[in-house]
Amino acid sequence: MKQVLILFCFCISLSTMAQQQAGPIREAMANYDYETALGLISKETPTPQLTFQKAQALRGLNRYREALEAFREVVAGEPENLRAIIEMAECCKLSGRFTEGLKSYEQALALTPENKYLQLQRISLLCIMEQYAQARRFCHEVMANDSSTAVMRLMAQAQEGLMRPDSALYYYKTIVEKEPHDYLSVAKLANLHINTNAPQEAITVTEKYREKDSTNIYVNRQNAQAYCLTKDYRKAIDRYEYLVNQGDSTRMTSYYLGMSYYAIEDYYGAHDFLRIAYKYDPKNINVLYYLGRACAKTSWKKEGVAMLNEAINLAIPSDSIMINLYNGLADCCYYASMYKEQVEAYKEIYKYNPRKKIMLYTIGAAYQDYLKDNKNAEKYLELFLKTKPKGEGEDPKMEKGTLVLGEMTHYTVAERRLNTIRKEQFFKEGQKE
Helix, strand or coil, X not given: CHHHHHHHHHHHHHHHHHHHHHHHHHHHHHCCCHHHHHHHHHCCCCCHHHHHHHHHHHHHCCCHHHHHHHHHHHHHHCCCCHHHHHHHHHHHHHCCCHHHHHHHHHHHHHHCCXXXXXXXXXXXXXXXXXXXXXXXXXXXXXXXXXCXXXXXXXXXXXXXXXXXXXXXXHHHXXXXXXXXXXXXXXXXXXXXXXXXXXXXXXXXXXXXXXXXCCCCHHHHHHHHHHHHHCCCHHHHHHHHHHHHHCCCCCHXXXXXXHHHHHHCCCHHHHHHHHHHHHHHCCCCHHHHHHHHHHHHCCCCHHHHHHHHHHHHHHHCCCHHHHHHHHHHHHHHHHHCCXXXXXXXXXXXXXXXXXXXXXXXXXXXXXXXXXXXCHHHHHHHHHHHHCCCCCCCCCCCEEECCEXXXXXXXXXXXXXXXXXXXXXXXXXXXXXXX
16 A cells, blocks of 8 residues: 555656646747747657647747658657647648648548638648649639638639639639728739739729728739829829838839839939839849930930940840751751741841851752752752862761761762752753753
């Protein structure tokens, strides 16, 4: 009896100590003091509960890789621990491990198929992964029993991703009708109107929202852009200046504000904001063009010249790029048996590089072999032969087991081709007589 009593007291002592030690950990976790929590946990004998808390603390400190390892450890030992699986999925999502995160959500849904939170998180992740068709399918399944705006918002996102703007517009409009204070849906709806060339509709939607809240940065951005696109530049400037005063110096805000100033011939204002847009996107031809024009009409005239020259250089591809493109086009035309188009591509190559005389031979041979057009074949082969330099010919070479014809050898072959064409022409003319 005495031994039992001693054992009982010992167990109570251990339990009390564990509770005393767990208390500070819980308190640190509750106060988001994750560094302290991790320090306390490291001093304890590992248990599934402590490993779970460790993973939470690591996630709270954005140490996702370590957090994920800890969550995996918990789930490996307790494969039906729903909370640990969900936390693991969330951690995967935050760390960019989307495929693993999706598998974790599927694992959690296998344990609780009707869990609405998990259903929405799965759809949200599918949208992030741009798997819009699958996201739409799951949205339809959820919407059979749920018509909440949360589901409709995901459906609208999926429809937008599938390039179905009409369907996306329908869902965003429905959301805004149900929840007129949903600023993200208002901004999305306005952006869709802008993208479908209906800026006046965007103005209507955003102005209605601004009657309730004129400060929202996302709605004001769409509102300002819509005014700019309808050429109401002074109204656009008013909206964009408000955004700038609120600390918005993003590329799009700077670009459209600069363009609005340019449109009303306030070139100094245009210069200031297009200069900011240029820092974000120095290779944007539109920015370079309008910034250069604004520079020319203000105090930065030489800089304006440099900007326009840069825009021209970007707008006109280099000769080497064009030659590569037309070479590729010629190959594609050959394999598609589009020989006329192939010859036209060869002509473009020669136009960009007239020093490459061999192209005249290539064009002539193509006319002769593929198009059976001896008249044009003769024309280009004669042009090629006129470029023949004085001197002796050269013998064909072997490179890696392949016969390689030098330019001088091509002149010999061109002469043979011309002789063949002229013989055929002679016999044809003789038969006519």
